């Protein structure tokens with residue numbers, strides 16, 4: 001199918017984009033990489049009268065690494081962030097997760113901010129943003145505001161962003177230098193949306209776990225973080241991951257069954273992937289590439 005008729009707006013500044021969004025209200029949609037929006041329009045699941053195409057807006061394509069965060073603008077493509085060595089060194093979880101987002105062709109066009117604004121529970125980057133206690137920088141006719149990632153997601157494809165607001169950038173908060181991370185997911189084919197996925201962040205001191213958190217993909221309605229410190233605190237990082245961890249994950253996740261997998265299967269996957277991700281993250285010898293602890297796992 002083809003999209004319904006719309007007016008294409010091509011602002012060149014954030015202020016112009018926001019002015020148009022303010023004028024057209026609920027009849028407008030921001031167009032970034034189009035990798036989610038265009039299929040939605042083509043299937044006529046949405047028929048907005050105005051598309052505010054931000055691809056010509058200057059200054060939105062930068063990645064800034066500071067002592068505390070990796071800040072990425074709304075036009076940074078998944079591939080651009082994935083290939084950004086400074087960002088991968090500052091926050092290896094970014095590259096670990098991005099390698100699992102769709103196929104390279106889609107990563108070349110789709111934006112990381114767009115995937116967060118789209119709020120698909122099967123997206124990898126919303127979960128990573130929440131796991132890092134990240135922040136969204138939004139701008140609307142009333143000015144700028146910051147939204148904590150934990151306050152942003154209301155449900156599948158539903159957020160607290162107002163219809164006349166643009167997400168200008170997001171900030172992934174950096175972990176402490178000693179924090180080890182890993183990202184694992186399982187899907188039918190590499191590049192497909194995950195049946196289940198997990199990002200973990202583990203703090204180890206003197207060989208003992210002192211903190212552990214996990215964020216999930218495709219098994220919770222909104223990205224949310226499970227604090228595993230109560231069950232893993234004091235665990236010898238070289239020892240097998242205790243069963244209490246998988247029990248805690250099974251209890252925490254709330255998957256839906258669909259044509260691809262039953263809810264029970266997704267629950268099992270989430271628990272097993274978490275066990276493996278924790279084992280990967282706490283391997284005594286870090287990989288030479290700090291962002292290399294990623295894998296597309298097949299879980300029997």
Ligand SMILES: Cc1cc2nc3c(=O)[nH]c(=O)nc-3n(C[C@H](O)[C@H](O)[C@H](O)COP(=O)(O)OP(=O)(O)OC[C@H]3O[C@@H](n4cnc5c(N)ncnc54)[C@H](O)[C@@H]3O)c2cc1C
Nearest residue numbers: 030032033034035036037102110111114115117123124167
């Ligand atoms: C075949 C296929 C497989 C895919 N597999 C995966 C996958 O495995 N994992 C995954 O995470 N994603 C996957 N995607 C989606 C991809 O990552 C998209 O690029 C991403 O979800 C949206 O980014 P975009 O820049 O293309 O946004 P668009 O499609 O342009 O926009 C998506 C939505 O976000 C809104 N939006 C975008 N940018 C902003 C902004 N700055 N401010 C406010 N609202 C904004 C739009 O209005 C729209 O509602 C897949 C896509 C395809 C086509």
